[in-house]
Amino acid sequence: MSSVINISVAAIWSLLEQVTDPEVPVLSVIDLGIVRDVQLRGDDGVEVTITPTYSGCPAMDVISMQIRMLLLEQGFKEVVVKQVLSPAWTTGWMSEAGRQKLLAYGIAPPNQVQQVCRQELFAPHEAVACPQCGSYHTRLVSEFGSTACKSLYQCNDCHEPFDYFKCH
Numbered sequence: 001m002s003s004v005i006n007i008s009v010a011a012i013w014s015l016l017e018q019v020t021d022p023e024v025p026v027l028s029v030i031d032l033g034i035v036r037d038v039q040l041r042g043d044d045g046v047e048v049t050i051t052p053t054y055s056g057c058p059a060m061d062v063i064s065m066q067i068r069m070l071l072l073e074q075g076f077k078e079v080v081v082k083q084v085l086s087p088a089w090t091t092g093w094m095s096e097a098g099r100q101k102l103l104a105y106g107i108a109p110p111n112q113v114q115q116v117c118r119q120e121l122f123a124p125h126e127a128v129a130c131p132q133c134g135s136y137h138t139r140l141v142s143e144f145g146s147t148a149c150k151s152l153y154q155c156n157d158c159h160e161p162f163d164y165f166k167c168h
Contacts (some may be wrong), residue, residue, distance in 0.1 A: 033093025038133035045078035110167040
């Protein structure tokens, strides 16, 4: 005999604010925009559809586990976390609150619109503001920062290194 869970889809979306990205713990999966859908299944089941920030992102296993554990704690007996790759995630799905959290954490948020389509043709790198002092007088140090979804930059004014959450 199954028990009836009395929780709305909207309440589940709110609960998912508690699930954070293990690589950038100030961001929730809602801030990142990786939760694509939430559906109730019967009286005690739920399915959450997520899209990784990039194919093969190692954080997705941890995120899936965190979602499962959170919803099991809420009384759901069957929790399915489904990953979909299409449409591909884009930084445009990030919330403005998420962008501000990145900045406060010391990571330059992705530019709203990617400024350079093919770097080798137009510019050495995108104009990225330093999250410490706000200067755009920055330089690309490495295409890859602390994780594959970030690049490493350095500010030429305050000399601080910082991660930039890549626009994609």
